[in-house]
Amino acid sequence: MNRKTEVMQGTLGLMVLKTLETMGPLHGYGIARRIEQISGNVLSLNYGTVYPALLKLEQEGCISSEWGVSDNNRKAKYYKITRRGRKQLQESAESWEQTKSILDRFLTLGEEAR
Numbered sequence: 853m854n855r856k857t858e859v860m861q862g863t864l865g866l867m868v869l870k871t872l873e874t875m876g877p878l879h880g881y882g883i884a885r886r887i888e889q890i891s892g893n894v895l896s897l898n899y900g901t902v903y904p905a906l907l908k909l910e911q912e913g914c915i916s917s918e919w920g921v922s923d924n925n926r927k928a929k930y931y932k933i934t935r936r937g938r939k940q941l942q943e944s945a946e947s948w949e950q951t952k953s954i955l956d957r958f959l960t961l962g963e964e965a966r
Contacts, residue, residue, distance in 0.1 A: 856894065856895065859901065865905055865908070865914070865944065867887050868905055868906065868909060868931075869914060869938075870945075871883050871887055871890075872915060872933040872937070873937075873938065877920075879920075879929060879931070880902050880906055880929065881922075883902060883906070884898075884899075884902045906931055909937065910931070912940070913934060913937070914933070914936055914937035914940050915934060915937050917929050917931045918930055
């Protein structure tokens with residue numbers, strides 16, 4: 853069963869920043885495909901999801917962009933993480949780790965009694 857799922861609210865920015873930190877500058881399509889690949893093709897990203905997130909991150913100063921030429925020789929906007937974006941990535945990752953830890957405690961409640 854190859855069921856795709858939506859991106860959890862509040863996680864896309866973190867995934868975009870981590871992708872850019874790891875891969876270096878990428879265009880929007882490349883970012884979306886890489887996120888899908890890392891998710892094991894469980895997440896499904898479309899333009900209506902990715903580009904507003906990129907715009908928001910750029911307006912916040914977390915990423916910057918410049919025009920370049922893609923592998924298929926087309927004009928494309930390339931995004932890269934900024935110093936502010938690296939700081940945001942660290943803070944967001946720590947916050948999600950804390951949230952994950954709390955949820956893990958709730959999801960295992962009662963298991964220790966078995």
